[in-house]
Amino acid sequence: SVMATPRADDWSWFPALALGVSFLKCILINAYHSTDFEVHRNWLAITHSLPVSKWYHENTSEWTLDYPPLFAWFEYSLSHVAQHFDKEMLVVQNLIYTSPATILFQRLSVIVTDIVFIYACFHPDIHFQYNGFLFGILLLSVARHLQGRHLEGALLFTVLLNLKHIYLYIAPAYGIFLLRSYCFTKDNTDGSVRWSSFSPVRLVALGSIVISVGALSFGPFIAMGQLPQVLSRLFPFKRGLCHAYWAPNVWALYNMVDKALSVLGVRLKLLDVAKLPKASMTGGLVQEFQHSILPSVSPSITLICTLLSIMVMLSIWCRPRGARGFLRCLVVCALGSFMFGWHVHEKAILMAILPFSILAVESREDAGIFLMLTTTGHYSLFPLLFTAAELPIKVLLMLLFTLYSFTSLKKLFRGSLLNPLETTYLLGLVAVEILCEVVYPLSPWQHTLPFVPLLVTSVYCSLGVSYSFIRLYVSLLRQHGTDKHKQL
Amino acid sequence: MENWSLVSICVLFGLTARWAVSLNSYSGAGKPPMFGDYEAQRHWQEVTYNLPVHEWYFNTTDNNLNYWGLDYPPLTAYHSLLCAHVAKLINPDWVELHASRGHESYGHKLFMRATVLVADLLIYIPAVVLYSFYLSEGSNKKKVCTVLCILLYPGLILIDYGHFQYNSISLGLALWGVVVLGLGWDVLGSLAFVLSLNYKQMELYHSLPFFCYLLGKCFKQGLAGRGLFLLVKIAVTVLVTFALCWLPFLSDPGQILQVVHRLFPVGRGLFEDKVANTWCSLNVLIKIKTILSTDTQLYFSLTTTLLAILPSSIKLLMKPTLWQFKLALVNSSLAFFLFSFQVHEKSILLPAFMLPLFLKDGLLVPYVVTSLAFLFFSIYLLSAFEHCSEDKLRLGPYRRLLICMPRMDLGRVTKWKFYFSITAMAGLSFMSVALAPPDQLPDLFPLLVSVFSYLHFLGLLLYFNIVQIAEPLQSVRKNQKKSN
Numbered sequence: 011s012v013m014a015t016p017r018a019d020d021w022s023w024f025p026a027l028a029l030g031v032s033f034l035k036c037i038l039i040n041a042y043h044s045t046d047f048e049v050h051r052n053w054l055a056i057t058h059s060l061p062v063s064k065w066y067h068e069n070t071s072e073w074t075l076d077y078p079p080l081f082a083w084f085e086y087s088l089s090h091v092a093q094h095f096d097k098e099m100l101v102v103q104n105l106i107y108t109s110p111a112t113i114l115f116q117r118l119s120v121i122v123t124d125i126v127f128i129y130a131c132f133h134p135d136i137h138f139q140y141n142g143f144l145f146g147i148l149l150l151s152v153a154r155h156l157q158g159r160h161l162e163g164a165l166l167f168t169v170l171l172n173l174k175h176i177y178l179y180i181a182p183a184y185g186i187f188l189l190r191s192y193c194f195t196k197d198n199t200d201g202s203v204r205w206s207s208f209s210p211v212r213l214v215a216l217g218s219i220v221i222s223v224g225a226l227s228f229g230p231f232i233a234m235g236q237l238p239q240v241l242s243r244l245f246p247f248k249r250g251l252c253h254a255y256w257a258p259n260v261w262a263l264y265n266m267v268d269k270a271l272s273v274l275g276v277r278l279k280l281l282d283v284a285k286l287p288k289a290s291m292t293g294g295l296v297q298e299f300q301h302s303i304l305p306s307v308s309p310s311i312t313l314i315c316t317l318l319s320i321m322v323m324l325s326i327w328c329r330p331r332g333a334r335g336f337l338r339c340l341v342v343c344a345l346g347s348f349m350f351g352w353h354v355h356e357k358a359i360l361m362a363i364l365p366f367s368i369l370a371v372e373s374r375e376d377a378g379i380f381l382m383l384t385t386t387g388h389y390s391l392f393p394l395l396f397t398a399a400e401l402p403i404k405v406l407l408m409l410l411f412t413l414y415s416f417t418s419l420k421k422l423f424r425g426s427l428l429n430p431l432e433t434t435y436l437l438g439l440v441a442v443e444i445l446c447e448v449v450y451p452l453s454p455w456q457h458t459l460p461f462v463p464l465l466v467t468s469v470y471c472s473l474g475v476s477y478s479f480i481r482l483y484v485s486l487l488r489q490h491g492t493d494k495h496k497q498l
Numbered sequence: 499m500e501n502w503s504l505v506s507i508c509v510l511f512g513l514t515a516r517w518a519v520s521l522n523s524y525s526g527a528g529k530p531p532m533f534g535d536y537e538a539q540r541h542w543q544e545v546t547y548n549l550p551v552h553e554w555y556f557n558t559t560d561n562n563l564n565y566w567g568l569d570y571p572p573l574t575a576y577h578s579l580l581c582a583h584v585a586k587l588i589n590p591d592w593v594e595l596h597a598s599r600g601h602e603s604y605g606h607k608l609f610m611r612a613t614v615l616v617a618d619l620l621i622y623i624p625a626v627v628l629y630s631f632y633l634s635e636g637s638n639k640k641k642v643c644t645v646l647c648i649l650l651y652p653g654l655i656l657i658d659y660g661h662f663q664y665n666s667i668s669l670g671l672a673l674w675g676v677v678v679l680g681l682g683w684d685v686l687g688s689l690a691f692v693l694s695l696n697y698k699q700m701e702l703y704h705s706l707p708f709f710c711y712l713l714g715k716c717f718k719q720g721l722a723g724r725g726l727f728l729l730v731k732i733a734v735t736v737l738v739t740f741a742l743c744w745l746p747f748l749s750d751p752g753q754i755l756q757v758v759h760r761l762f763p764v765g766r767g768l769f770e771d772k773v774a775n776t777w778c779s780l781n782v783l784i785k786i787k788t789i790l791s792t793d794t795q796l797y798f799s800l801t802t803t804l805l806a807i808l809p810s811s812i813k814l815l816m817k818p819t820l821w822q823f824k825l826a827l828v829n830s831s832l833a834f835f836l837f838s839f840q841v842h843e844k845s846i847l848l849p850a851f852m853l854p855l856f857l858k859d860g861l862l863v864p865y866v867v868t869s870l871a872f873l874f875f876s877i878y879l880l881s882a883f884e885h886c887s888e889d890k891l892r893l894g895p896y897r898r899l900l901i902c903m904p905r906m907d908l909g910r911v912t913k914w915k916f917y918f919s920i921t922a923m924a925g926l927s928f929m930s931v932a933l934a935p936p937d938q939l940p941d942l943f944p945l946l947v948s949v950f951s952y953l954h955f956l957g958l959l960l961y962f963n964i965v966q967i968a969e970p971l972q973s974v975r976k977n978q979k980k981s982n
Contacts, residue, residue: 033871034514398608399521402615406514410507417503 058089258471386474512649547582622670714818774951
């Protein structure tokens with residue numbers, strides 16, 4: 011079988027689990043909603059009230075439309091339902107409009123579209139986005155590939171790409187996999203490429219899918235000559251190396267080292283405070299972070315680093331391992347882009363965690379890496395929910411999910427999956443949480459250095475994420491090495 | 499999966515559901531001058547913190563009993579005092595005498611909700627877990643499902659975390675009493691129940707079963723020897739616990755009388771508002787409140803309550819087993835609810851029948867979600883419909899009563915009756931929310947809800963009484979192995 015079949019009694023828990031997750035989402039309808047709520051309300055209003063030609067030019071609100079056109083069409087279709095809940099939310103000028111009906115509608119739309127997501131595991135969704143629905147499509151696409159239905163998988167992925175362009179991160183994996191495994195119909199006996207088996211028909215089929223979906227999505231805008239405007243909205247490169255809250259990737263560590271060195275330099279009187287960039291001492295997490303000691307990082311450098319990190323994908327070119335190898339490369343691709351990308355948002359870690367969860371049930375080593383990555387990754391999302399009322403919810407959900415994944419994986423692979431160092435690190439997360447949410451706010455530094463909890467969270471988590479990335483990379487290289495060995 | 503991890507997941511899930519409901523509105527939010535139960539609890543913290551003990555239950559210049567005067571026994575007052583001390587540490591404005599009246603703020607709401615959660619976590623939830631694992635039958639999976647379903651019970655969640663009350667403390671203590679009695683520790687069990695009674699006088703509903711069970715046990719052990727010893731131990735425990743709880747009030751008989759007067763407001767009449775009990779429903783046909791005088795009403799309700807509870811209590815006295823005890827608890831509380839004096843709709847803690855209350859509090863969405871979830875979970879996890887045979891439902895006595903209709907499968911009848919009830923409830927809920935009542939009958943929907951509920955409760959009372967009484971006094975030898 012393609013995927014590990016769960017035991018018979020495990021399946022009986024599934025409907026209860028799905029029910030439980032949906033129930034929690036319904037009951038959290040009145041919980042905190044972030045600015046994303048207003049973002050989507052605004053997009054509902056724009057797509058409903060304005061003609062298509064104005065969608066990507068509209069900027070009454072600061073939250074301009076910056077997703078690909080297919081998502082805009084999705085919002086447009088939602089807006090037709092929305093008008094029955096509360097017409098006022100669809101008026102563009104009604105900024106920050108939050109009537110109870112509006113809240114209800116938005117939450118319900120997420121919950122309903124989440125039916126797409128019901129296949130997979132927990133996904134806390136208080137922070138308002140349609141991620142559940144999009145991840146559902148991603149997983150469906152992966153599932154289709156695992157089942158050998160490649161054209162469907164390709165279709166789903168193209169749709170996904172046109173809904174949210176962040177999935178460009180993993181497009182290379184898809185590209186190479188489809189090219190290698192689908193367009194070349196046969197392999198040599200040792201698994202290497204058989205050039206003669208190239209099938210132009212399949213290549214054309216794939217190409218036509220990609221082009222037709224793209225045409226459906228971007229077509230109207232290309233016809234109106236608005237493509238540059240749309241692209242500029244989709245890829246705003248002015249934003250800075252890191253988000254306001256540093257995603258726990260390599261650059262967070264890089265920034266931390268830079269800051270530490272500059273503080274050290276000032277203390278040891280090796281540097282002159284006046285010559286350092288303004289506010290680098292106490293500014294904390296600003297978008298345009300200027301490095302004072304280490305060299306600055308530009309978008310092209312991040313691109314090169316990302317590409318280098320995902321070079322390992324070429325191993326599936328040399329020796330494709332079927333759909334499972336594809337999945338592994340997908341994860342490495344997503345994680346590599348997360349680690350080295352420009353202006354990465356911390357939510358992108360979910361893009362690596364989710365496909366990985368499918369792999370985690372299949373091998374012991376993967377399960378161990380998965381537990382590290384998922385716990386650290388989910389914890390790194392905590393700063394997104396910062397109100398006191400939601401604190402118990404995020405802690406409880408985190409405990410719930412962590413307990414569930416640990417015990418179910420432990421049951422699958424008898425024995426402990428993490429070594430003592432890893433366990434200590436994960437327990438350290440508890441200490442970090444208490445420090446950041448309880449101890450620090452009551453200390454005198456809360457007012458002078460308010461960014462310290464965010465900094466600590468970011469840096470601590472990036473250690474865990476980097477560790478998981480390295481282990482995953484090593485496991486992939488080791489696989490590649492054993493294959494070469496077999497060949498000899 | 500191991501038991502403890504499954505139970506932890508269930509508890510975490512239950513806690514999440516509770517806190518999620520608590521993010522919603524509470525009773526009397528933003529409604530001066532009286533506000534609601536939330537303000538009442540806050541006011542009690544203010545009163546107990548700032549005033550000396552002998553003034554808590556009295557009408558003084560500082561303590562206006564008309565504005566949410568204390569009407570629960572002393573343990574509630576001590577609990578409020580404890581919470582007030584914590585509140586004072588966080589923000590003294592919350593319990594400032596007079597100045598804090600009607601205080602509503604984001605931080606305060608979090609604090610109050612947190613007090614409910616802490617109490618729940620410390621008292622009620624452990625009792626539920628212990629009960630499911632030690633006192634219920636079935637496989638481990640069934641026990642875990644029981645924990646989940648009990649923890650998800652919407653009535654308690656909505657009233658404690660939505661409307662705002664501390665029922666989990668008194669119910670939790672009573673449940674501890676049941677668990678401990680089930681384990682055979684009679685003295686501790688009676689201690690737990692006395693504490694529960696001293697938290698909310700509503701626990702009187704459960705007092706007769708506890709009394710009869712323990713007394714029956716003493717009789718069984720023989721009044722000449724060990725039985726008498728047990729009786730004395732229990733009696734001493736009860737008296738000492740009462741004395742300790744009421745210690746500050748014992749110095750002056752006037753104090754005791756006043757407290758009792760506050761706990762049992764006999765001047766207020768047979769019922770208020772729309773309650774799903776006999777008197778309110780009877781009032782539709784005969785206006786009892788106006789026909790009888792208050793005193794007559796009081797004696798009448800007292801007599802009927804005692805009559806209603808007599809069969810169950812006597813049976814329990816004669817056969818003090820755990821199963822009989824559990825049945826008696828149900829029968830006693832139902833009987834009290836249906837027939838006693840000044841019952842409030844909250845006393846039944848059954849969500850669908852408290853719908854008008856939730857609508858007033860703005861808790862419609864949590865009500866719908868938790869009720870649906872509870873229904874689905876309990877039906878799915880506890881396979882309720884698969885156990886719908888005549889045997890499992892103990893419908894034997896009914897079969898004997900309905901000799902004229904031997905062909906009917908009572909199990910199926912019950913199932914269809916259940917569907918009908920659920921549909922009717924959903925229909926009534928929908929109508930209460932979506933439609934406006936006709937002008938001549940402004941109270942139509944609450945009245946319909948309460949009469950409908952009343953008929954159900956009466957039916958349940960009859961059913962459980964028959965089940966309890968029909969059980970033979972001496973179990974057959976092979977049945978004795980079956981745990982009860």
